[in-house]
Structures are given as C-alpha cells and as structure tokens.
Amino acid sequence: MRPARSGARSLASAMLVLPYPHISPVVARIGPIELRWYGLMYLVGYVVGFFLVRYRIRRGRSVLTERQLDMLIVYLFVGMFLGARLTYVLVYNWPFYRAHPWQIFAVWEGGLSFHGALVGMAAATALFTWRHRLGFLAVGDTLVLAGTPGLFFGRLGNFINGELYGRPTHLPWAMVFPDDPAQVPRHPSELYEAVAEGLLLAAFLWWLDRRARRGQWYRAGLLSGAFLVGYGAIRFLLEFTRSPDRQLGLILGPFSMGQLLSLPMILIGAAILLAVYAPRGNRRAPEAPPG
Numbered sequence: 001m002r003p004a005r006s007g008a009r010s011l012a013s014a015m016l017v018l019p020y021p022h023i024s025p026v027v028a029r030i031g032p033i034e035l036r037w038y039g040l041m042y043l044v045g046y047v048v049g050f051f052l053v054r055y056r057i058r059r060g061r062s063v064l065t066e067r068q069l070d071m072l073i074v075y076l077f078v079g080m081f082l083g084a085r086l087t088y089v090l091v092y093n094w095p096f097y098r099a100h101p102w103q104i105f106a107v108w109e110g111g112l113s114f115h116g117a118l119v120g121m122a123a124a125t126a127l128f129t130w131r132h133r134l135g136f137l138a139v140g141d142t143l144v145l146a147g148t149p150g151l152f153f154g155r156l157g158n159f160i161n162g163e164l165y166g167r168p169t170h171l172p173w174a175m176v177f178p179d180d181p182a183q184v185p186r187h188p189s190e191l192y193e194a195v196a197e198g199l200l201l202a203a204f205l206w207w208l209d210r211r212a213r214r215g216q217w218y219r220a221g222l223l224s225g226a227f228l229v230g231y232g233a234i235r236f237l238l239e240f241t242r243s244p245d246r247q248l249g250l251i252l253g254p255f256s257m258g259q260l261l262s263l264p265m266i267l268i269g270a271a272i273l274l275a276v277y278a279p280r281g282n283r284r285a286p287e288a289p290p291g
Helices: 002-014 037-058 066-092 094-099 101-105 114-132 136-161 189-214 222-238 257-280
Strands: 026-030 033-036
Touching: 026 037, 033 037, 037 066, 037 136, 066 094, 066 114, 066 257, 094 101, 114 136, 114 257, 136 189, 136 222, 189 222, 222 257
Parallel strands: none
Antiparallel strands: 026 033
C-alpha cells in the first residue's frame, strides 16, 4: 500500500493544483470548550437570515411580526438540528452509529444532512404556523429568501473542515485535501456549492420576488417552490463533481444518496408551483407590496 500512496502523492505534486489553505477547524479555545469554524458558520448563517427576515417584516413584505420571528427562530433551530442529525445518522451512516450510539451526540465532528435539516425546519414551520394561524407557504417564502444565503457560509464551513470534497479531476483549480486517503487532486466541490446554492440561487430568488411583486403575479408559494426546484437541480448536478460518502458509495448506478434525496425536492417544488399557479393561471394575483 505504501508505494501506491507515495505514487499518488508524486502524481499530485507533479500536477498543477491550487494549494489547499490549511485552516485550523478550531477558532478559539476556552478551557475544554472549543469554538469551531463549522459551528460558527452555521451561526453566521442564522444571524444573516434573522436580519434579512426582520428587514422584510419592516418593509411590510412578510406575514410575520418581529415578536413572532423571535419565537420562530427557536422552532427552526430545534427542527434544523434534529432533522439534520437524525437524517445523517439513519440514512448516511446507521451501521456505524448503531455500533457506537454515543457518537450520535458528537456533532462537533460533523455529520449533518442538509436534506434532513430542510425537512426538520419545514416541520417546525408547519407547527409554528398552525399554532399562530399563519399561512405556511407565505412564511416559507420569507424563510427561503432569508435562509438561502446561509448555505454559502455552511459550505465554507465544510471547506475549512476539509470534508465533502470532490471527485478526482485534472482541472487546474483542483486541490489535494488533507484528509483524502488517496491524496489526489480533487474538485473543491464545497466551493462550487457555496457559490451556486448560497449566492446564485439566493440572487435568483430575490430577483424573482421583486419581479413578481412589481408585476403583481406573486402568490404565496412561488419562492418556496422555486427554491426546492432550484436547489434540488443544482445539488443534483453538482453531486457529479462531489465524492460520494465513503460508507455508502454510489447508490443507484452513477447516482449518490445526495442526488436521490434531491429528486423529491424537485418534484415537491414543481407540485407547489403547479398548485399555486395552474388553477388560477389567468387570474390576477392578490396585491402585494412593491418589491
């Protein structure tokens, strides 16, 4: 095995690659407590989302009040954490956690599923809107607008951790990740996802919201459906550059678990858009504040 590893390193050093920026995953230590970039990026995403929702509330573009927002944040955090962790444990690596159940609580070591986080937050939003008698899709539209930029920070956290890296490639911007057993140049797929999911998709949703409101064809559910279709399609395509999870590999032919979980997102998003617009396709949308 040693000659193969040495040969892989020689090949990697001989190729033109970008140097991986070795950043310590720990931002600061206070005694036994560690502040890690991974958790900090999630926190930054939440803070950015909070201020974006509050901005929309003050502009009259959300059915939420600022007091309701404070309560909703708690619902979302609990739903996100439980959904993300449980999905990763049960879907991505159940044999390991069944043998080492105490590791389920070691979230600082990574192991959160975005698809699970989305399901958890959707369930939390459904419970919140039911208790406060608000429209689920109207609140969902606000949340996807405010939350999508947070995906940028989450993927940066993955990149700093050197996890969820891409498949081998000969492209000039390939990187050799420190935790890669093969030590070969790979796609920096975390950065692809950070830009595509967190920046481009967010910009598109904000543009779509403004366009729909100015044209008076906005309806609650437009942005939720567009997000599900957009994220699902982006994730499905970018998964072809991302290494499948080691413990799972490819699930169905050339497809990974991330791709299989993205397909329902696309279908649900398309169904929402169809339900919102198809039955009243020729009617004028209810009035909405100008974007």
